[in-house]
Amino acid sequence: MPSHSASAILFRNGTAAASAAQSLLSGQLLETWPVHDAQTLATALTAADEARAQGRFVVFALDYEVGAVLEAAVPQPEKHAAPIGYVWIFDGAQWLTSAEADAWLLSRDAVTAAGCLRGPAGQSAARYALKLQEIRRAIAEGEIYQVNFTFPLDVTLYGHPAHVFLKLAQAQPTAYAVYIDMPEYQVLSFSPELFFEVADRQITVRPMKGTAPRAPEAHADSAYAAALKASEKNRAENLMIVDLLRNDLGRVAHPGSVVVDRLFDVEAYTTVHQMTSTISATLKTSRLNDLMTALFPCGSVTGAPKVAAMQKIQAWESAPRGLYTGSIGWAMADRIQANVAIRTLILDPPIGEATASRTGVLGVGSGIVWDSDPADEYAECLLKSAFLTKPDPGFTLFETLRLELPAAELEATLPLVELFPRYRGHRSRLAASAQALGFAFDAEAFEAILWQVKAEVRQKAPVSEFSRSYRVRIDLAHNGAWRSSWAALPPLSERVALIWAESPLDASNPLLQHKTSVRTTYDAAIDRAVAQQAFDALFCNQMGFVCEGARSNVFVREGNRLLTPPLRCGLLPGVLRSELLSRGEASESLLTISDIKAASREGRLRVGNALRGLMPAYLK
Missing domain, CATH: 3.30.470.10 (Aminotransferase class 4, branched-chain amino acid transferase, N-terminal domain)
Incomplete structure (x- = not known):
């Protein structure tokens, strides 16, 4: 089994043969170089080139906003307080098979249910349609030909991030997936898109532009793929980006060496078909600073003309993209590989001691041309996030x-x-x-x-x-x-007995708000309550506030109304509870153990669910 390190980065090639060692796991961290501006970027990339020349393993993660640092014509943002990229230098790396990479991911923590919940989009369909009108006006006036317009989606993870990464990577295998677990941040990237790959002095780029949905039936699925390949709109968009990247490659390639190897290939992924083209060239230089200056960011995530599109993106999009549509890559002495950081989930820092869930942001976008339909483009954006909830989570x-x-x-x-x-x-x-x-x-x-x-x-x-x-x-x-x-359904006594559960609930666990078959903790509490001739066991959360019973919501009578804990305490939105709240017979309030004890002594304690209704209760 590969060694376990607190700071680690795994590049997982999910398209390699089972016996092929084509995934990479970082070794011991030696240096971290944060990027804030043009000077720190140049310094970090120079250090990276020196390190890989000495046999070190280099990893870089560069935000989309690095493009404004590299391109003088794009308005420079104020100096960023937080880094807009990192370069990490490790003593080496291990080549792993997919099975070895997956075993390493599983070893990061005890295995529990793991997955994602999609939250609200950062752009409503109506607002998106208004923004596209503005974009189409700019295209009609000749300011740009095409632009990649994006917005964020909020995401909540349950389970360990490494296990979420594994589940999603197995469900949608891609060649350029990356798991970053560093003190600076955690990132789960499932990118299918190659930005560039360098072997000796040969460079290959494979821009991705053009999307169609998958279908469960083989005939319908083939029809979607064929329609994408034949689509004049998608071919035109793809060709624009091919021409753009040929121009970018010309800045670092030997004259006459830039070749379009393949046009309009259609690649199938779990939830979408994607159109790609492949271009190659012979490099004059393979220094990272030269390559990034010529190529970054990838033209498939900007638009055409590139600089004009970048200027418009800065004006039209409501917030910086961050790592989304930037690039994550690795470099050795004679090899470099970088993805386009799409299908990439950037996690927020953990809050306090909460471990059961993490929040994060997933960017989505599409290429807009003059005849783009707002409803179709918005649907395409949401389709690109469908992979988050595609895997079976293993519960009902x-x-x-x-x-x-x-x-x-x-x-x-x-x-x-x-x-x-x-x-x-x-x-x-x-x-x-x-x-x-x-x-x-x-x-x-x-x-x-x-x-x-x-x-x-x-x-x-x-x-x-x-x-x-x-x-x-x-x-x-x-x-x-x-x-x-x-x-x-057997009858119960008019007043039911309660006990306290032995272990607290983690209020950060998003699954607590959904009735799932992941019920080991609840079932054990019910068994213990029944053994003591009680109906239910009451849980507190890790902060000491009362949450719920293992099979009921809890209420305290206060005058002519009922008080019940708010959902943020970590509890199921019971059907009876929702009914009482909507009728104004109950309201949310934090409840403590002392509140429950006093209510029990004074006959004001209630528990209830949709099966039994509201029942008087007391603590044993």
């Missing part, structure tokens, strides 16, 4: 509903909401969780399985006065498959 979403089985003669006349009280609340919560976690959800199929369960209960359940209420569990798999189970 589920809802637990109460079925009130009526007398047989009344059954045919009752709607679903009469048979399953709070059915609409369950459907809304399940749909919201499915959207956030990337599960396939069909509301009609959910309704159909409930009717199916009702018929099954009617057929199989024993008829008695105690078996007219049933507990029904509906599980939704990531691929949209359903599973159901049911059992008679």
Whole structure:
């Protein structure tokens, strides 16, 4: 197994043969060179060239904003307080197979559920459409021919970042994926795009311009790929960028050596087809500073003409891009490889001691020409983020509903909401969780399985006065498959007993707000409560505030209203809880252990869920 280091960078080639050692893991960190401006960039890249000449392993991560430092015609931003790039120098690197790289990622922490939740886009569809009108006016007036317009998406991770990286990299294998785990920042890049690769004095660039969706059926998928390859719009955009990069290469290549090797290839990835072209040349120099000055940033993420497009991007986009559309790469004595940092997730620094989740930003964008359709371009941008929730997370979403089985003669006349009280609340919560976690959800199929369960209960359940209420569990798999189970719902005492759970919940864990089958902690707490003749166990979070029960939300009666913990404490938005809040019968408030104890003594403590309703409770 490769050695474990606190600071490490892994370049994972997911397209290599299983037996081929084509992934790279950094060795011992020797030097870190932050980049703030033109002078520090030149110094860092010179140090990098000197280090690789001595057999060291060099890694660079350069923000898109480095382009303004390199290009005098682009307005210079004020000197950045935070670095706009880094160069790291290591004593060497290990070549690994994909299996060895994946084993190293798994070794970073204990394996738990890991994945992503997509948050809101930094640009609404309506605002995006208005911005495209402005862009089209500039194109019509001849200021530019094409521009790559981008915006950010908020993302929340659950599980260790290394495990999230592994899951996404396996689901969408690319040749230029990178996992950066450095004190400066953490980055998960799943880039399919080569910026440039140098072997001795030969350089290859492969710009990516042109996108189409994938389809589950082979025939339809082939049709999408063929349509992309034949698209005049996408070919025109791709050719613009090919011409731009030929011009950029001419600044560092021997005259007459620039060759277009391939045009309009279509490459298939998990969620999209992409159009690429390949250009090569013989270099006059392979010094990093010369290469970056000539080529950075890649023309596929600017537009044409390049400098004019960069000027417009600085005016039109609402915030700096950061590492997104910049480049991450490595360099050795006679080899350099750099990606275009698209499909790249930059993580925010961790907050306090929270370890169960991290937030971050994923940039998305597309190339805009005069005849671009705003709705199509916006959809393409969102499509490029679909890979985040594509992998099966290894758990199900589920809802637990109460079925009130009526007398047989009344059954045919009752709607679903009469048979399953709070059915609409369950459907809304399940749909919201499915959207956030990337599960396939069909509301009609959910309704159909409930009717199916009702018929099954009617057929199989024993008829008695105690078996007219049933507990029904509906599980939704990531691929949209359903599973159901049911059992008679036994009565409870009027006032239920509670105990305290033994371990706290981590309020930062985003999965707490979704009802998933990841329930080891909850199930253990319920087992312990039942063993002590209690109904439920109450959890606190790591800050000492009360969260929820293992199978109920908690409430404290205060006059004529109920107080219940806010979602930020780390709890499930229960269907009953949501109902009480929407009717104004409850409000959110931080609750402490002392609050719960006092409410228990004074008869003001309540717990509730959609299955049982609101119940008086007391602490044992």
